Amino acid sequence: MEVSLKSDLMDLVKKAEEIGKNLSNTNQLRKFHGHLTKIWSKYAYNRRKYSQNQQAFKEDILNEVHFMKIFLAYQAGRGVSEDIKKLRKVLEPLIDEIKTPEDFEKFKKFYDAVLAYHKFYSETARNSRSVRK
Numbered sequence: 001m002e003v004s005l006k007s008d009l010m011d012l013v014k015k016a017e018e019i020g021k022n023l024s025n026t027n028q029l030r031k032f033h034g035h036l037t038k039i040w041s042k043y044a045y046n047r048r049k050y051s052q053n054q055q056a057f058k059e060d061i062l063n064e065v066h067f068m069k070i071f072l073a074y075q076a077g078r079g080v081s082e083d084i085k086k087l088r089k090v091l092e093p094l095i096d097e098i099k100t101p102e103d104f105e106k107f108k109k110f111y112d113a114v115l116a117y118h119k120f121y122s123e124t125a126r127n128s129r130s131v132r133k
Contacts, residue, residue, distance in 0.1 A: 003090050005097045005106050012110050019090060020117025028075050028084045033115060035071060039064045040108055043101070050101045057101055065104065069095055087114075 003015050023029065043050060043061050050057040072088040075081075091111070098104050 001090060003094060003110070005094055005103050005110075009106075009109075012106070013113055016110055016113035017117045019087070020114045020119075021121045023083045023087065023114075023118045024081075024122070026118070026122070028081050029087075029115060029118065031075070032068070032071065032087075033111075035068060036108070036111060039068075043104060047101070054100070057104075061101075061104060062098060065095055065098055065107075 001015060001018070003012070003019075005012075007015075039061060042064075046056075046060070050061060069092050072084065072091060076085045076088045094107055094110065098107055
């Protein structure tokens with residue numbers, strides 16, 4: 001699936017829903033989310049600084065975000081889940097597209113949407129299974 005930060009927000013939301021709907025391994029998602037949340041917290045606390053100083057953004061945030069690709073590769077290489085391999089194929093090119101604070105914000109929104117749709121569809125499936133019993 002081709003996803004780009006250059007896409008408009010509605011297109012990203014549709015793709016996030018499609019991805020989130022088809023994920024099943026929540027443990028790997030939580031681990032990735034934990035790393036991303038740490039980076040996001042640092043960014044949010046210093047947002048003004050990063051919007052005015054591209055070099056500081058690159059050194060403090062962008063390097064950390066690019067390190068996330070290593071995490072994805074490691075998790076995919078462990079072979080624990082096909083989901084993480086699929087997610088890696090989507091997220092790595094998006095990480096490569098991040099050049100500015102605005103790109104990072106769009107990436108974070110996209111990932112949050114994937115996570116939200118995953119939660120929604122996994123809860124819906126769980127509830128429908130329990131109703132059948």
